[in-house]
Amino acid sequence: MKRLAILGASGHGKVVAETASLCGWQHILFFDDAWPSLQSNGLWPVIGDTRALLEQLHDFDGVIVGIGNNHVRLKKTRDLKALDAPLITLVHPSAYVSSTVALGAGSVIFAGAVIQIDSRVGEACVVNTRASIDHDCLLHDGSHVCPSASLAGAVTVGEASWIGIGASVIQLLNIGHNVTVGAGAVVVSDISNGQTVIGVPARPVIR
Numbered sequence: 001m002k003r004l005a006i007l008g009a010s011g012h013g014k015v016v017a018e019t020a021s022l023c024g025w026q027h028i029l030f031f032d033d034a035w036p037s038l039q040s041n042g043l044w045p046v047i048g049d050t051r052a053l054l055e056q057l058h059d060f061d062g063v064i065v066g067i068g069n070n071h072v073r074l075k076k077t078r079d080l081k082a083l084d085a086p087l088i089t090l091v092h093p094s095a096y097v098s099s100t101v102a103l104g105a106g107s108v109i110f111a112g113a114v115i116q117i118d119s120r121v122g123e124a125c126v127v128n129t130r131a132s133i134d135h136d137c138l139l140h141d142g143s144h145v146c147p148s149a150s151l152a153g154a155v156t157v158g159e160a161s162w163i164g165i166g167a168s169v170i171q172l173l174n175i176g177h178n179v180t181v182g183a184g185a186v187v188v189s190d191i192s193n194g195q196t197v198i199g200v201p202a203r204p205v206i207r
Helices: 011-022 050-055 070-082
Strands: 003-007 027-031 044-048 062-065 196-198
Touching (some): 003 011, 003 050, 027 050
Parallel strands (some): 003 062
């Protein structure tokens, strides 16, 4: 029986677990630092905290981080990788991922997502429900393309950046590291590191 450990019993984690179940993982267990107060996450039990997971890390056939926050997910994935954890990648059965796409460890591709030819997805990334990634895109580690967001061809998304629900990015653009693109925004120019942009067309938020 294939055993999977998910670190982080969040709402995002539940979607990871359901995707894993559809991918054939038969025994799915959560670990979360809210344990023992938190005993379950949807259909799946929470059986310990981070320390407990590390103590039994190699008793599992696979491990993945189910935390929505980009920076936390990326850090914990890198910590697990340094311990030689059996990190996995999950692709929902209804997603389309070209055979030429490279997927990094700890990344998840959710229902209805599309990733086209010669794109690359780094480690600990999320390509969420019905997101569309066109040809030759590059998603750096820890980035998240939210539900129904669309990237045209040859877009680069920096480390730990967040492309909000329903956002659109035209072709050939570079989105820097630690960027937040607001829901429904239309990005028509490059975005520098650390910026938050909103609107149509997307403009930086003045702080």
